[in-house]
Amino acid sequence: MNKINLPQAAALTSPNPVTLVCTQKPDGSTNLATVSWWTYLSFRPNMIAYAMAKTSYSGEMVRNNKKVILTIPGAEIGEAVMGCGSTTGRNTDKAATFVIELAEVENSSIKIPVHSRVAIQCSLKEYHEVGDHYLYICDVEQVYGNADEEALFAWNGYGKVAPAKQNV
16 A cells, blocks of 8 residues: 555545535525535434535535535536536526526425436535535435436546446
8 A cells, every 4th residue: 555645545436426516596596516525424314414615605605595405416417517516606607507407396496407316405404614625514304316317426536427337
């Protein structure tokens, strides 16, 4: 074994699940941010957590609104997912820019990409500073799924997104 840094370890542990963090902007539109640092925390009660850079506009929106939907994007929008991860939503309508069709979610003003395998509707419980990121801990309110969509994963230290293939 050789000494490596944490980003190199991230590349060696690929693939990692990728998600689009969907939040509501002040004008009522939906912002989409690509994140792969997320996890399930508890099934009783249902809770998840995800990390975003402190400078993230989506993080600012969830701290203000206390509502967020994490979606597992479908393979059909893979290129758009990469674009959402490299552009700020502060002055950009990412859904329009990257041609992502959005759908409504019951009991939410936040929309989600039509091509989503899973959508996890949450309320923010708390957040904590963790180095250059905030860790968002959320209570899960509702979960939706579509097994017909092929999920995306982050590969090569988050350098690309693609479906994961099993050799059975």
